[in-house]
Amino acid sequence: MSILVNSNTRLIVQGITGREGRFHTLQMKDYGTNIVGGVTPGKGGDWVESEGGNIPVFDTVKESIAATGANTSIIYVPARFSADAIMEAADAGIELIICITEGVPVLDMVRVQSVLRQTNARLIGPNCPGLITPGEAKVGIMPAHIHQKGSVGLVSRSGTLTYEVVQALTDKGIGQSTAVGIGGDPIIGTKFIDVLELFENDPETDQVALIGEIGGTDEQKAAEYIANHMTKPVTAFIAGRTAPPGKRMGHAGAIIEGGEGTAAEKIAAFNAVGVKVATLPEEVASLIAERM
Amino acid sequence: MKLHEYQSKRIFADHGVPIPQGDIATTAEQARAIAEKIGGKVVVKSQVLVGGRGKAGGVKLAKDADEAEELARQILGMDIKGLTVETVLIDPAANIQKEIYLGVVIDRALQKPVIIGSSEGGVEIEEVAKTNPEAIIHLPVGIRTGLMDYQARNLAHDLGLRRTHITQFVVIVKGLYDAFVNTDASLAEINPLVITGDGNLLAVDGKIVLDDNALFRHPNLGELRDIQEESPSERQAREIGINFIKLDGEIGCMVNGAGLAMATMDITKHYGGEPANFLDIGGGAKADKVAAALRIILKDPKVKSILFNIFGGITRCDEVAKGILEALEQVQTDVPMVARLVGTNEEEGRRILAEANFPTASSLGEAAEKAVALARGA
Numbered sequence: 001m002s003i004l005v006n007s008n009t010r011l012i013v014q015g016i017t018g019r020e021g022r023f024h025t026l027q028m029k030d031y032g033t034n035i036v037g038g039v040t041p042g043k044g045g046d047w048v049e050s051e052g053g054n055i056p057v058f059d060t061v062k063e064s065i066a067a068t069g070a071n072t073s074i075i076y077v078p079a080r081f082s083a084d085a086i087m088e089a090a091d092a093g094i095e096l097i098i099c100i101t102e103g104v105p106v107l108d109m110v111r112v113q114s115v116l117r118q119t120n121a122r123l124i125g126p127n128c129p130g131l132i133t134p135g136e137a138k139v140g141i142m143p144a145h146i147h148q149k150g151s152v153g154l155v156s157r158s159g160t161l162t163y164e165v166v167q168a169l170t171d172k173g174i175g176q177s178t179a180v181g182i183g184g185d186p187i188i189g190t191k192f193i194d195v196l197e198l199f200e201n202d203p204e205t206d207q208v209a210l211i212g213e214i215g216g217t218d219e220q221k222a223a224e225y226i227a228n229h230m231t232k233p234v235t236a237f238i239a240g241r242t243a244p245p246g247k248r249m250g251h252a253g254a255i256i257e258g259g260e261g262t263a264a265e266k267i268a269a270f271n272a273v274g275v276k277v278a279t280l281p282e283e284v285a286s287l288i289a290e291r292m
Numbered sequence: 293m294k295l296h297e298y299q300s301k302r303i304f305a306d307h308g309v310p311i312p313q314g315d316i317a318t319t320a321e322q323a324r325a326i327a328e329k330i331g332g333k334v335v336v337k338s339q340v341l342v343g344g345r346g347k348a349g350g351v352k353l354a355k356d357a358d359e360a361e362e363l364a365r366q367i368l369g370m371d372i373k374g375l376t377v378e379t380v381l382i383d384p385a386a387n388i389q390k391e392i393y394l395g396v397v398i399d400r401a402l403q404k405p406v407i408i409g410s411s412e413g414g415v416e417i418e419e420v421a422k423t424n425p426e427a428i429i430h431l432p433v434g435i436r437t438g439l440m441d442y443q444a445r446n447l448a449h450d451l452g453l454r455r456t457h458i459t460q461f462v463v464i465v466k467g468l469y470d471a472f473v474n475t476d477a478s479l480a481e482i483n484p485l486v487i488t489g490d491g492n493l494l495a496v497d498g499k500i501v502l503d504d505n506a507l508f509r510h511p512n513l514g515e516l517r518d519i520q521e522e523s524p525s526e527r528q529a530r531e532i533g534i535n536f537i538k539l540d541g542e543i544g545c546m547v548n549g550a551g552l553a554m555a556t557m558d559i560t561k562h563y564g565g566e567p568a569n570f571l572d573i574g575g576g577a578k579a580d581k582v583a584a585a586l587r588i589i590l591k592d593p594k595v596k597s598i599l600f601n602i603f604g605g606i607t608r609c610d611e612v613a614k615g616i617l618e619a620l621e622q623v624q625t626d627v628p629m630v631a632r633l634v635g636t637n638e639e640e641g642r643r644i645l646a647e648a649n650f651p652t653a654s655s656l657g658e659a660a661e662k663a664v665a666l667a668r669g670a
Contacts, residue, residue, distance in 0.1 A: 080508055105506035106398055107476050110435045113403045143605035143636060158551020160603040164656070167603075167634060184550060186400050213551055216400045239554035242539075242561045243570070250535040250550025250572040252505065253400070258418045263558075279562060280657055281555055 002133040002178045003153070003198040003205070004096060004124075005072065009137045012070040012094075013038040014077055014085045016048055016057060020100075021076035024141050026050055028074075031138040036068035061092040074130060074139050075099040082126060083108035090121035097189070098139055099125035106252070109187035116189065123189025127252065129159040129181035140181065142166075150175015152288055153199040155192055156211035157184050157251070161239060161281060165209055168285035174292065177205040184251025186215070192222035200230050207233050207291060209284050210275075212266055214240035215254045219266040227273035235287045236270045237278045238263045293502045296339045298381045299516050300500040303475060304482065307467035310460075311495050314383030323364030326382040327357035333385035336363040338370065338377040341521050343416065348372045353385055375520050386496050391484035392451060393417055394465060396472040399432060407431040407439070407469065411451050413484035439469040453487075460493045475513060476506030525588050532584050534573055541566025542667050544589035544598040544627070546582070548573050548607060556601045559656055565664035568595045575607055579618035586623050596667035599659055600631035609633040609641030617648050628666040632659035 011028070015021040016038025029035050029052050037056045038048055044059030058064040061073065073089040075082060075098065082104045089097045104126045116123055124131060130140015134147040146163060148170045156162040162181055169176060180195050182188055192210060199205045208230075212219040219238065226234050241263040243249050245256040256262050267277050278284045295303070301311040314330065316339065317323040327334045334357075338350030345351050350372050354360035360382060370377045391413035399406040409429040412420045420427055429450050433439050444462040453461055464485065472480035479501040486496045507514040519527060529536030535550060539557075543565045547553035550572045557567035569592070573585050589595055602612045612633060632653045633641040645652050651666075653659035 079505060103505045105476055105509070106478060106503050107435070107473065107506065110398060110403055110405065114435050141605075146605075146635065156551070158549065160547075160549025160605065161551030161555055163603050163605055163635065164552060164555075186398065187403050211551070213554060218400075221401075237555075239551045239558065241558045242567060243554055243557070244537070244539065247537050247570075249537065249554050249570055254550060254554070258421065280559060281552075282655065282657070 002136065003195070003202050004178060004180065005131055005133050005137040005139045007034070007136045009072050009139065010034055010036045010068065010070045011072045011074060011139060012036060012061065012064050012068065014061065014073055014075045014089065016040055016055065017043050017046065018076055022048060024076065025055065027144070028138050029055070031144045033137045033139060036070050037064045039064050061088050061094065065092055065094070070094065072096040072139065073098070075101060077101060079103035079105070083112050086112050086123060087115055090116055090119045095121060097121055097123045098128070098130050099123060099189070100128060100130060100141060101125075102127040104185065106185070106187055109185065113187060113189065124180065125183040125188060127185045128183030128188075129162065131178060131180040133178045134176055142179070142181070146170055147179065148175040151177055151204060151206040153177045153202065153205040153208045154179040154211070155195040155199070155208065156181050157213050157253070158211055158239065162211055164281045165211060165237065165284045168282040169288065172285050172289050174285060174288060177202060184213070184253050186253040192218050193225040196222060196225055196230060196234070200232055205232065207235070207288055209288060210234055210236045212236065212238045213251070213254050214243050214249065214256055214263050215251070215261040217261065220269040223269040223273050223275060226275055233291050234275050235278060235284050236275050237281055237284050238266045293504055293507065293514070293517055294341045294521055295500040295502065295516055296341065296379070296518065297337065297498055298339055300480070300498040301495060303471050303500060304467060304495055304498055307471040307474070309464050309467040309471070309482070309495050310493065311498070312383040312386060314381055316379050316381050317364060318368070318379050320361045320365040320368065323380055323382050324357050324361035327354065327360035330382065330384045334360050335383045335385050336360055336367055337381040337383065338367050338372060339379040339381055340372045340375040340377055341518055342373045342375055345372060350377060383496075386486050386494055387489035388486050389489055390487040392487070393420070393483045394468055394485050395479065395481040395483070396469055396477070397479050402432050404432045404435060405469070405472065407433060407447065407465065409447050409451050417483070433469060438473070439466050441466070456491065457487065457493060464493055464495065471500070475500060476503045476509060477501060478503045525591055529585075529588055532581070534571065534581070534585055534588070536585075536588055537570040538592065539567050539569050540594070541568045542594050542596040543663050544568045544592070544595040545601070546571050546573055546585055546589065546598065547601045548575065548603060552601065552603060556599065556656065556660070559660045560599065560663065563657070563660045563664045565660070565667060568592055578611070579615040582612075582615040583619035583622040586619050590623065590625055590627060595627060597663045598627055598629040599663035600629065600633075601656060601659060602631070602633050604633060604635030604638060604641070608637045609635060610637045610644060613641040613644040616650065617644070630659055630662040630666060632656060
């Protein structure tokens with residue numbers, strides 16, 4: 001089971017012939033992810049060489065689906081082409097789209113979301129590390145070796161901070177069902193509550209770690225969702241308690257605007273519904289261990 | 293990236309929004325000439341990228357050209373919240389009957405642009421949100437339809453405008469929305485939109501903040517960047533592709549990843565220190581980039597110790613360790629440092645640093661404690 005990606009994932013890579021795309025394609029394939037093809041407009045007919053078998057390149061997503069039966073796409077194209085790539089994948093019928101690219105214009109994402117709401121496609125990202133179901137499929141850029149198969153689901157707006165928590169869990173012998181990086185942008189395809197719902201319904205997930213940060217109100221909505229809909233325990237961590245207002249802290253979405261989106265508000269929202277909030281990232285693992 | 297008032301208002305004017313017929317000056321003599329051309333009372337407005345210019349004495353009313361020249365002389369060169377006034381805008385003084393607030397932002401929850409209106413214009417909208425939230429109207433707009441006339445008319449009605457003003461108002465709010473979309477803004481604001489004594493509407497003050505990620509589509513707008521918007525360190529960091537924000541503390545932080553960088557600041561504070569900066573060095577930190585980041589941190593004389601926190605994923609810890617040591621050959625400093633490297637090849641990374649007598653820590657908590665102790669001279 002797990003969520004979103006597993007051994008049934010048939011992945012294509014949009015932007016497979018670029019430097020990042022090619023590198024991570026080989027990393028994902030090494031992990032055992034079922035990569036069935038890649039797309040780079042103008043490079044159709046080429047092959048990306050790989051020890052585990054060469055990967056065919058197509059000009060369009062539509063063509064790649066017809067040839068390979070792909071159901072998932074990961075996107076590494078430059079920011080200015082990302083909106084087009086996401087919509088191409090959705091239009092061709094891809095069910096799960098993961099956009100790694102950082103720096104997509106906000107209004108492009110507003111347009112993408114207005115289109116995606118009318119399709120069955122689910123977008124994860126942009127500006128995210130992707131997701132991994134340990135032992136089955138890695139669809140992203142995270143270091144695979146820190147993960148271990150298990151029953152803790154992770155959902156996070158951050159990359160390296162998630163790896164930190166994963167490492168702490170694995171060090172304690174606690175494995176993960178699926179770890180999902182939803183991205184650090186203000187407009188993203190999949191939010192905390194969407195992933196919480198998937199974890200709540202996943203029989204292989206027993207507990208959830210939620211890693212949030214300053215900016216927006218998605219953590220507060222997650223707290224409300226947990227209180228009303230979740231039976232599984234959730235442990236949270238919020239980054240940015242010392243962040244000054246009005247400054248973007250690296251992630252485009254990590255900004256306290258008009259006094260809204262502070263770490264204090266988010267921590268208070270979780271505390272109010274009985275969700276434990278760790279002070280240090282590694283403490284997330286200890287709090288989870290206490291409830292095993 | 294923020295635009296100045298005069299730049300923002302010119303963009304609004306290009307979209308059909310009426311603005312005062314003023315001009316900018318960088319000398320008192322120019323200010324006088326503009327005031328003479330306008331005739332009558334004028335406002336002399338400092339053009340700096342901070343709020344609260346009026347309270348700081350950076351916006352003054354002049355009864356004639358003589359006084360405009362005198363006020364421009366006072367205001368030019370003035371320091372407002374750390375920024376030097378280099379330009380003033382000379383606008384004809386408006387006869388104000390009523391002030392309205394109009395703004396456009398992206399609503400993150402709705403994932404749509406939203407127009408914000410308030411009949412309490414002329415003050416900061418955050419202030420109104422606190423004192424009188426009912427006075428604020430939110431109007432979400434479909435990105436594919438754009439703002440419809442009926443929506444603009446509804447907004448006019450909700451703001452309590454007279455029937456005679458509605459046609460003008462519709463043009464203005466649609467112009468503001470189009471300016472927002474056409475410039476890829478993250479904020480476009482008219483505050484106040486004034487109803488004058490003779491019954492006309494006029495955008496007396498305006499502000500646009502652009503989405504930096506969309507500047508590739510607007511090279512002409514990118515050229516408007518005022519170097520005072522960022523500190524010299526922040527600008528330097530942006531040019532070499534490092535996310536850096538200067539803070540007031542004494543512990544310099546160098547981290548890979550934005551979330552982890554924030555968490556590192558928080559932990560520093562948790563152990564009794566104050567972070568001197570936010571710094572995300574990004575993936576694959578090589579010696580040159582580490583050295584450049586180190587130079588930026590060390591420019592701040594308040595920095596008493598530096599904490600490296602690197603999670604090696606795709607990046608290998610041994611490479612980062614070598615990068616740190618190479619950087620220290622390029623940058624001479626007595627500031628004590630501690631590094632915490634975890635992830636890929638962490639043992640090798642720690643060995644390299646230990647051989648060079650570079651202090652290391654195994655956990656983030658331990659690293660932060662050490663950095664705080666080092667800053668205190670322990």
